[in-house]
Amino acid sequence: MDEKKLEEELKKIWDETPISHSDSEKEVCWEQFQSKAFSSKERKFKPWRYYAAAAVLIFVLVGTGIYFNSTSSGNEIILAENTIENTSSIIKKIVLPDSSRVELSPNSKIVYASNFATNRKVEVSGEAYFKVKKDKKHPFQVFCNETTTTVLGTSFTVKGYARKEVTVALYEGSVQMNVKNQDKKWILKPGEKFSYGNNTPLVTEFNRFTDFDNQKLSDVGDYIESNYSYKVIIPQEYYNQRITVRINKKEDLKTIVQLISEMYNLNFTVNENLKQITFQ
Structure with missing residues (x-):
């Protein structure tokens, strides 16, 4: 197959293969590929590269699609x-x-x-x-x-x-x-x-912390329930215990629970089925 025929066949495959991009985007991508695969120098000296390029092109096109992301450092x-x-x-x-x-x-x-x-x-x-x-x-x-x-x-x-x-x-x-x-x-x-x-x-x-300043321990329980969707059960006698603590708004729930446990010498269990944390 001569070079012109090969180029025409590759363009046909490119246009017919379903890709999640508009026709204009596909045309731009084809021009970028064409300029690299069919440059004048390479046509003259290294025809074997066209067949390698064809194999790569077909392999890529039969995949699940291509996502192109342009950044200041080039195309990713x-x-x-x-x-x-x-x-x-x-x-x-x-x-x-x-x-x-x-x-x-x-x-x-x-x-x-x-x-x-x-x-x-x-x-x-x-x-x-x-x-x-x-x-x-x-x-x-x-x-x-x-x-x-x-x-x-x-x-x-x-x-x-x-x-x-x-x-x-x-x-x-x-x-x-x-x-x-x-x-x-x-x-x-x-x-x-x-x-x-x-x-x-x-x-x-922006404020990346939630601060509790001499607030009730139960307030921290309410915070966990609102932000992590876990119900917190605290012994009644600890409800009005005061706490001053700063919590990163994206802190791991495990870290917060362990902190409370250590501060008040409490044990805890976590029920994943009920989405419930019980201190005792």
């Missing part, structure tokens, strides 16, 4: 082999292959590649809270609309629905923010929030 590609969507009315807890944890809000979804251990890229639609496992060799990146959040190990929320403002709120660690087609980078500190809407980036502070 995530093979959409793993999609998790939360269609329920409560938060869905997810453990990613690298042991990072995600709390996925209702009407939200994430997409990540099958080779996640070495390709720690996640695409978010909606709202999700991430608690990232540290891995210096493989930075963790979250793509949401036109923004990219890059981390090594930290906890933060990402919120961005289609055609709406994206917000990233940092609770622990450090993250770097990038916006498509912009060279500037923003480094967030804990307690800072990055917002991007109407082509305008903004960094502001």
Whole structure:
């Protein structure tokens, strides 16, 4: 098969293969592929590369689809082999292959590649809270609309629905923010929030703690019930015990329960079926 015929056949396969992108997006992707696979120099000296390119193209197209994310550092590609969507009315807890944890809000979804251990890229639609496992060799990146959040190990929320403002709120660690087609980078500190809407980036502070100042212990129980959906049972004689404590709004429930247990020398049991914590 001559070069022109091969190029025509590849274009036919590209156009006929179902991909979750518009015709204009597919055409742009084809032009990028064509410019690389069929450059004048390579046609002249290395025709075998066309066949290798054809094999790669066909292999990719018969997969589950391609998600293209443009960042200031270039095009990032995530093979959409793993999609998790939360269609329920409560938060869905997810453990990613690298042991990072995600709390996925209702009407939200994430997409990540099958080779996640070495390709720690996640695409978010909606709202999700991430608690990232540290891995210096493989930075963790979250793509949401036109923004990219890059981390090594930290906890933060990402919120961005289609055609709406994206917000990233940092609770622990450090993250770097990038916006498509912009060279500037923003480094967030804990307690800072990055917002991007109407082509305008903004960094502001937010309160990442809930403070209890000489309040009743039962108030902490009410806080747990409201934010973690676990009913808390405290012995009657401890109801009016006073407590002064600062709690990270995204703190693990286990940490809060253990703190109360140690402060008041109480034992506790957790009933996962009833979603109930009993101190005694």
